Amino acid sequence: MTVGLNEFLAISGLLFAIGFTGVLLRRNTLVIYMCLEIMLSAAILALVGFSRFNNTMDGNIFVFFIITVAAAEVAVGLAIIVALFRHRQTIQVEDLNTLKN
Amino acid sequence: MDDLQYFKDAAASNEWSLIWPEISVGLLALSLLVVEMLVPKMKNRLVPMIAMIGLSVITVTLVLSWVGMGVSYGESFAGLLFQSGFGESMRLFFLLGGLFICFLGYVTLQGRAIPRVEFFHIVLVVTAALMLLAQSNHFVMIFITLETVTIGFYILVSYFRNQPISLEAGLKYLILGGLSTGLLLFGIALLYGAAGNPQLAGATAEGLNLQALRAFLLNHGDHTLAVAGMLLVLFGIAFKVAVFPFQIWVPDVYQGAPTAVTAFLGVCSKAAGFALMIILVTRTFNVETMTSITVPLLSLMAIFSLLYGNLTALTQQNTKRLMGLSGISHAGFLLAGVVAAVHVDWAVWAVVFYLFSYMFSSFAVFGVMAFVEGKNPGEGEELIDYTGLYQRSPFLGTVLGIGLGSLAGIPPLVGFIGKALVFIALFQAGLYVLLLVGALSVAISIFYYFGWMRTAFFGDGPDTEKDYPAIEVPLPKRVPLAIIAGITVFLGFIQVPLAAVLGL
Numbered sequence: 102m103t104v105g106l107n108e109f110l111a112i113s114g115l116l117f118a119i120g121f122t123g124v125l126l127r128r129n130t131l132v133i134y135m136c137l138e139i140m141l142s143a144a145i146l147a148l149v150g151f152s153r154f155n156n157t158m159d160g161n162i163f164v165f166f167i168i169t170v171a172a173a174e175v176a177v178g179l180a181i182i183v184a185l186f187r188h189r190q191t192i193q194v195e196d197l198n199t200l201k202n
Numbered sequence: 203m204d205d206l207q208y209f210k211d212a213a214a215s216n217e218w219s220l221i222w223p224e225i226s227v228g229l230l231a232l233s234l235l236v237v238e239m240l241v242p243k244m245k246n247r248l249v250p251m252i253a254m255i256g257l258s259v260i261t262v263t264l265v266l267s268w269v270g271m272g273v274s275y276g277e278s279f280a281g282l283l284f285q286s287g288f289g290e291s292m293r294l295f296f297l298l299g300g301l302f303i304c305f306l307g308y309v310t311l312q313g314r315a316i317p318r319v320e321f322f323h324i325v326l327v328v329t330a331a332l333m334l335l336a337q338s339n340h341f342v343m344i345f346i347t348l349e350t351v352t353i354g355f356y357i358l359v360s361y362f363r364n365q366p367i368s369l370e371a372g373l374k375y376l377i378l379g380g381l382s383t384g385l386l387l388f389g390i391a392l393l394y395g396a397a398g399n400p401q402l403a404g405a406t407a408e409g410l411n412l413q414a415l416r417a418f419l420l421n422h423g424d425h426t427l428a429v430a431g432m433l434l435v436l437f438g439i440a441f442k443v444a445v446f447p448f449q450i451w452v453p454d455v456y457q458g459a460p461t462a463v464t465a466f467l468g469v470c471s472k473a474a475g476f477a478l479m480i481i482l483v484t485r486t487f488n489v490e491t492m493t494s495i496t497v498p499l500l501s502l503m504a505i506f507s508l509l510y511g512n513l514t515a516l517t518q519q520n521t522k523r524l525m526g527l528s529g530i531s532h533a534g535f536l537l538a539g540v541v542a543a544v545h546v547d548w549a550v551w552a553v554v555f556y557l558f559s560y561m562f563s564s565f566a567v568f569g570v571m572a573f574v575e576g577k578n579p580g581e582g583e584e585l586i587d588y589t590g591l592y593q594r595s596p597f598l599g600t601v602l603g604i605g606l607g608s609l610a611g612i613p614p615l616v617g618f619i620g621k622a623l624v625f626i627a628l629f630q631a632g633l634y635v636l637l638l639v640g641a642l643s644v645a646i647s648i649f650y651y652f653g654w655m656r657t658a659f660f661g662d663g664p665d666t667e668k669d670y671p672a673i674e675v676p677l678p679k680r681v682p683l684a685i686i687a688g689i690t691v692f693l694g695f696i697q698v699p700l701a702a703v704l705g706l
Binding site for chain 1: 341342345346349353356357360363366367369370371372373374376377380381383384385387388390391392394395398399400405407408409410453454457458
């Protein structure tokens, strides 16, 4: 069996759905952050798949930009999570309730 | 050899000169770090001064260059950027925004044990990215600039890293910002894939270029992948501009962020989202098969934003949350303007004018908030803290009154003109339901804006026993606030200068 565009898209869509539901349902900030990264990976996989089967290079090049940006985002994001953990000793979403009416 | 020839042509035509304002702002940002190293003792005074003077010089030069050489028009950098009157006016918008944020940062960071130079550095980098964003013509450009802005904001929102409240706001913004990035990116991937499909007639190899994409969509605007991609991209941007139902993060993040950052987020980040909305909705997705989806969808989002923002703001006691929630209703107005711009061409300028009027009036309010707030988290942010502000500081009271009045849309002020333009555009586009909801929401908004004003001027707050100290504002710090308030009044009477800039 040859792997076609549809297989790429199915996996990519699945990854996106996993990431999206994870962000909405999980309660641990680190796990949520991992789910965000899964969503980015889904987009990357779709871009690479399209790039391969459409015979254009733009998608592949775009992936490099996404990886770079994702690395920057993780650097900042983890710093915020660590700083918050130092103050509150927790990173569970339900405990982060200082901001209220 | 074609590539080599391309680079030769690019070097000969010297397109870098087209983005001199962005390069100058970037260099200014770098020079701040050098100044910090060279004169460590004076850095806290010198760095904000250099940032503000530098931005003013660039702003003036930009305006003078329009007068001298006119506005350049067309694609540059192989289709990455698109110069136009719209892009130029948004450049001016973000330069003015960055300038005032530097002033606010100077005021709010004073007397705090927190590094300050980085704040101005990040504000300038974000400003440069915002300016490029408004001119982008390619999804790679949009993604890179938008992420530069967003990551900058992650840092800025959690800037008071010794206060859990600021970090918590940063984390919330991080998660929802990341989610919106994911939606946007997946949408871009789908659009790129659909546009490049070799089995479709008119497929393009340049699916990431907005013009090429539009040419494809003219024939295949009802392609399932393309429609799904378009919706995901719009939802991703809707998070940034905070329209219903993507507004959940707004009150918390606005409250937790430092006041200067709240202003930056509320004005410049929102404007960046709307610049993208205009570029995408009115220039790229404006093919008949897609407008039949975008117009009803965005109208609905605008209606709910207008109602949600105003109704929740009615009972709000925290001023930062209040500004965030009323900002949602202003986003509703702007989105209504974008919808109108699909049908009526000049409505784009109504949106830009509204953005300018919103910037001047909310900066007046945020400027006052920066002086009223205390050094501890949450201190001086409640409506009660504004009791008798006019008696305590006539200057701040007047500026607050002008700002709030303009946000509410009271006739002689610029906010009224902005709203009137959007209403006329809606009328011409035949969107009567939006017009009606807009008028209704103006009526609702008067309640909470005037409630705030009444507290500030007549001081019949619930807790009048408490003693409120007078607030002294030194003269140099009055000047920027006075200028902003002056512009708000002046543009209400005479719109010619701004209209000339906008090319109305």
